[in-house]
Amino acid sequence: MPAPRQHSRPGGRPGGGPRREGGGPPGGPRKQYFRRRRVCKFCEEHIDVIDYKDVKLIGQFVAERGKILPRRLTGTCSSHQHELTTAIKRARNIALLPFAAEV
Amino acid sequence: MRKYEVIFIVRPDVEEEDLNKLVAQMEGVVAGAGGKLEKTEKMGRRRLAYRVGRHQEGFYVLFLFEGTGDTVKELERRLGVTDAVVKFLSVRIDEELKRADKLKALRVAREAKRPKAKASASGASSGTPPAQPVEEQQVQG
Numbered sequence: 001m002p003a004p005r006q007h008s009r010p011g012g013r014p015g016g017g018p019r020r021e022g023g024g025p026p027g028g029p030r031k032q033y034f035r036r037r038r039v040c041k042f043c044e045e046h047i048d049v050i051d052y053k054d055v056k057l058i059g060q061f062v063a064e065r066g067k068i069l070p071r072r073l074t075g076t077c078s079s080h081q082h083e084l085t086t087a088i089k090r091a092r093n094i095a096l097l098p099f100a101a102e103v
Numbered sequence: 104m105r106k107y108e109v110i111f112i113v114r115p116d117v118e119e120e121d122l123n124k125l126v127a128q129m130e131g132v133v134a135g136a137g138g139k140l141e142k143t144e145k146m147g148r149r150r151l152a153y154r155v156g157r158h159q160e161g162f163y164v165l166f167l168f169e170g171t172g173d174t175v176k177e178l179e180r181r182l183g184v185t186d187a188v189v190k191f192l193s194v195r196i197d198e199e200l201k202r203a204d205k206l207k208a209l210r211v212a213r214e215a216k217r218p219k220a221k222a223s224a225s226g227a228s229s230g231t232p233p234a235q236p237v238e239e240q241q242v243q244g
Contacts, residue, residue, distance in 0.1 A: 046210065048203035052194075053110070053146075053165075094110055094192045095151040095161070 040077035042084070050083045052090035055097065062088060066101040104139070104169045106200065111182055111191035112161035115148060125187055126164055129178065136177040138170030155189050167196075 041060075042050065052058065061069050061076070061084055068088050071081045091097040111129075113122055126143060133140050146163035155161070168174070175193050182191045 046207075048206045049199050090192065090194065092152070094163075094190060095112065095153055095155055096149075098152040101152075 038075045040075055040080050042080040043077055047080075050080070050087040052087040052094070053096065055091065058084070058087055058091055058097065062097060064101065065103075066092075066098040104171065105195055106141075106167070106169050106197035107175055107193055108196050109166045109168075109175070109178060109182075109191060109193045110146075111164055111166075112151070112155070112189045113164060114187050114189055115158060115160040115162065117162070117187050121187070122162060122164075125185070129164075129166070129181065132178050132181045133166065133168050133170065133174060136170065136174040138168045138174040138178075140166065140168045142167040158189055161189055 041047075047057075050058070061074055063069055068085060071078070076084060088097060092099050113125060117125070122145075126145070130140055130143060142165070144165040144167075146165055148160060148162050150160055151158065166178075179191065179193060182188045
């Protein structure tokens with residue numbers, strides 16, 4: 001018979017929400033929007049040219065306020081991050097992406 | 104000859120008819136300045152990510168053509184003096200396309216070389232060591 005699952009105590013660890021995969025720096029409550037580190041999406045899917053018109057794709061690498069997400073959060077490789085940066089900046093120029101999104 | 108991609112936004116309050124006229128006019132500019140148009144695409148009405156002038160929306164039109172710097176210069180000048188055009192962006196794309204073709208050819212060649220070694224290769228080339236089992240944090244004490 002399996003042991004009954006222990007419920008977390010009320011007022012326990014603040015970050016003790018849903019279980020997340022992957023390691024992280026030990027200690028400290030992890031933020032809710034923590035992203036699992038993974039391999040570069042563009043390498044995986046063999047996207048050679050990152051098109052600035054593909055807002056659906058590029059939008060995944062932009063934070064809520066419109067900032068470009070760092071590699072350490074998205075796992076993008078160096079060369080693709082460079083291309084991505086260019087693409088995002090072009091998309092901003094032609095009003096496909098915001099420079100700074102309103103809250 | 105180089106390949107260029109020019110995208111421009113037309114004011115949302117122009118009529119469909121006028122838009123077509125404008126696009127045809129710009130196509131004429133490209134052809135007149137020694138360009139060879141490959142594709143014209145009306146990407147349709149879209150919400151702008153930020154306010155441009157007083158506009159919150161716009162028609163996106165995309166030109167793909169082969170030409171020289173002078174072609175782009177002339178087209179940009181014409182777009183700039185046209186009131187209905189709110190914003191435009193020109194990008195040279197031939198080098199990117201060349202690079203993409205090269206990468207693709209490389210990949211095809213690699214696949215053909217060893218079609219069966221893929222499973223073992225992907226395991227070995229993943230770079231990172233096998234993930235350490237994450238220590239479960241014992242909170243309940």
